[in-house]
Amino acid sequence: MTDPTNPARTRPGNEPLVDLRGITVEFPGVKALQDVDFRLFPGEVHALMGENGAGKSTLIKALTGVHALDTGEIHLAGEPVSFAGPAQAQAAGISTVYQEVNLCPNLSVAENILLGREPRRFGAINGWAMRARAAKLLSRMGLTIDPGSALGNHPIAVQQLVAIARAVAVDARVLILDEPTSSLDAGEVAELFRIIRVLRDEGVAILFVTHFLEQVFQISDRVTVLRNGKVVGEHDTPKLSRITLVSAMLGRELGVLAEVERRTERRAADPAPLLVAEGLGRSGAIEPFDLEIHAGEVVGLAGLLGSGRTELARLLAGADRADTGRVLLDGRPLRLRSPRTALAKGIAYSSEDRKAEGLVSDLTVRDNMILAMQAARGWARQVPRRTADELVASYLARLDIRPANPDAVVGTLSGGNQQKVLLARWLITRPRLLILDEPTRGIDVGAKAQIQQVVADLAADGMAVLFISAELEEVVRICDRIVVLRDRHKIAELSGADAGVDDVMELIASGSTRVEVRS
Amino acid sequence: MTVIAPPRVPSRFLPVIATFVVFVLTFGAGSVRYEGFASGQIVANLFIDNAFLIVLAVGMTFVILTGGIDLSVGAVVALSTMIAAAALRAGWPAWLTMLAVLATGSVLGLGMGLMIHKLRVQPFIATLAGMFLARGLCFVISVESVSIKDPAFRAIATESIPLGDVSITYSVVVALLVVAFAAYVLHLTRFGRTVYAVGGNESSATLMGLAAGRVKVGVYVISGFCSALAGLLFSFYMLSGYGLHAVGMELDVIAAVVVGGTLLSGGVGYVVGSVVGVLVLGTVQTIISFEGTLSSWWTKIVIGVLLLAFIALQRLIVHRQRDLQGLSRD
């Protein structure tokens, strides 16, 4: 795809404003970016797509000087450049607006836009002129808010637009928008897009990172897809079909796990569901959905990043509270007030964010494994040392955790072993429903296969498992039933012969506003 | 696009307004209860007796606005009185003495600021070290109290400036000038706005290209300078230098700043609020001394209660803002 003769690589009569050539960025043990070429032309909106860990944010950070390059070079308007940090990049005309609003909520809107280049009179900040200039910038973007009001008094969407106003106030030639829409509703997104188009027509080069397919087709002129740190495709958006884009993002990794056979109807499913969700939802996270999970089955959640798969899981685990709907366990209503109540009822949730929400990194493997069991007993009744040792030893062996040392500090283990320690933590609580959010992300192939095998065994023993993964192959292979999510809606449920990779992919790619073109 | 109209009184002013109301109420209560309380001279005395506290509160406001804290101020006040007294005793001219005191305070502040910024030591620990160092240095100079006999110092200390029927001292003039200058710096210079930005969100301030590091060090230099200046005012007030002067004064100052409506988490607050905070504490003290039967320890309890009330108020405001943005996750 990086063939220079590809028509998408060249735009006649136009030189690229930003040209990245052969970029490699390595972190200890990982090649975050591998020989990446990327071009951005003036007056275009260029979408950058990819799943978690594909290298999107690394690419942006490499461009803005946050990460040093291991190889490769960056050209800006034909000149080789090298930035020591975002401030230098900004001075050269590359402004970034992040997913989290990186402004100061306690300062006024005008200050947030202009601080650092504020108008002065006799050495003092000229507040009046600053507000006037800010008002002008805001009105150019169609915003009618009081520039003197504190930023924190405005909704996030407005703050996001103020951040863009700050970015363009420096006369940015390149505007990087890193998932700016993830917290906006439809109307707010439309407003943002209107402003993006205005800027594009003024000749600004816009790099737009998102995980919403709809938005890519709505706003972008070209798309670059990253997967595992490599460019897997660069396309003109109008010529691109959804299915091509989705398959490029998700990729197909075959042959990893031939030994876990597809388990069709391995046991007569328990007729009475273990857990039922009725109209469960949380505004801004996941639209109300219905779901049934039976003992002994593996239910998969498929969807792109941001489709609501994690949000759905968090509601079932009591990690977030639902605004609507209810949950029934064994047919009886269950109020999920906290993870603690969920655990007490036999619902265990392993978060996708191993480091921030899973491991207690300074503690030992033993402590991490028995944490949830101990928490359930309270601090006064310690898990007897012998019980703990036996449990830990048995799971060290069963999950093949290395080193098999209960006293090793968990932060020193490899990713796959850390994941297994977490899995052991939840299994020790003997859950009836185990929710695994991306348990195989960022771990080596061997560990991945082992975890998949464990999931299959658990279901065979009668446990219900909700399995979330960005890898469709994996979901399709080990799940009995697949729930497909898109844009925070549950859109379908597949099982049996209908639940193939292509079927799921098609559903994810299907859009309400576009006619599908099969490739 | 929905735009929520900001409330008519922005919530960031609420604590300052509340402080002012508390001041008016306490002062009003005093006036109703005691004859001769509501006189101009009582108000003037509030400023005269608390001039050094006002200066300290200004410095502390800078530090707390960035989200830091400075425990060393009381100790630096003591060190300043000690240096002043010792230098004057050694025959230094008054101007050189003052310069030396101010320089010492600023350098101490710089040291603490660098420790906090460059070595990433928590402000609490770094300024605790500063506190120990400054107090210890007092006793290195002299374990005894040293009285100040320099005529220039005595003149400045005792001279009063008539202002209609009331009179004030030079200390009050200095304190008010410091307040005015601090307000100017905080609101009308990039340094001042960066102080607020750092307190609002330090990583954002850095990403916005503001000199966050320089400001973080700078506020401790300012606080050190203010402490030294307050130490000079205190030495005018006490006319002696002593290592046990101003023990626990950092608590009074922090209390005054919090009661004055500055958020201890940083980013919100005004020097004027801190001044009113000092006046509230001063009024409480005056009332208790007027009462006669009420003993001085009630001052501490009242300050504690006021602290609690204002912390609760701040908590409410923060909650309200979070609700407004729908940010709360739980």
Add this chain to the structure above:
Amino acid sequence: MSNRRLLWPALALVALLLLNLVFTPSFFALRLQDGHLFGSLVDILRNGAPTLLIALGMTLVIATRGIDLSVGAVAAIAGAVACTHIADGGGPVTAMALALVLCAVLGLWNGFLVSVVGIQPIIATLVLMTAGRGIAMLLTEGQIVTIDDDVYRQVGAGFLVLPIAILISLAVLGGVALATRRTALGMLVESVGVNPEASRLAGVRARTIIWTVYVFVALCAGVAGLMISSNVSAADANNAGLWIELDAILAVVIGGTSLAGGRYSLTGTLLGAVIIQTLTTTVYTIGVPPEVTLVFKAVVVIIVCLLQAPRVAPALRRAPAPPKAEQEVEEVAVR
């Protein structure tokens, strides 16, 4: 790993002790007289007992990412309650029980502000730090209440071969060590301190844990307050336990427990408390005015900070990574 962390404090203590030996060759001498053990080392431990007690409680508080500034005031209140009760004709045992109950209530109050209301610990405990001494003075009506009660005097000044104050502190140290090993308190405290969100998802009741440690530190402060007032048979609301919170925090930090919470070391805290007290004694022995101890404390704090800083060299070139992560990497490398 923890052994390595204790290396510097241990070396510092040894150096201080050797320094003393140079100045006073009889420094290590112990003599038994009337069944009581005397000597400089015993004095150090006895004078350091209140600080050690409070520092033990503070260690757990700091491990949960908290801090308690009010312990000095709480200590003063404990002394005031006990002494006024005895002065009013009450028995010493009820007096002490009363004092400790009140301290537990004060601990509940701090814990309530921190864990339920969610106020930053440093601010929440500042309230009681300020008001507490006022309350203590209210109890003693601003007087120094002196009493004469043999039972009460035992707590701070009594001997059972060793001074009873030392025995109490060591018993509490042993008790805490045992309690944190034999119950899950230690592990849950660390897990809340290291990763509050992961702990919540694992069903840990952080609120109960945090509440418990604040009550515990208040009780420690109460016992320390009883020791201080018993030692002089008087309650001085103004000066009892003045600045002891700072010494206690210092002891914890010198002992290698990070103010950012997480892993703690009780042995380290013991070392820290002993170092602080030895420092004070050393200053006496080498003939410097005792007030100047503060300068040495400042030097110790600065050196400890330098050593604990994510290495001085990277700090000087403004490494952007947070210190915690760097430390982790370093520890990995050491293994």
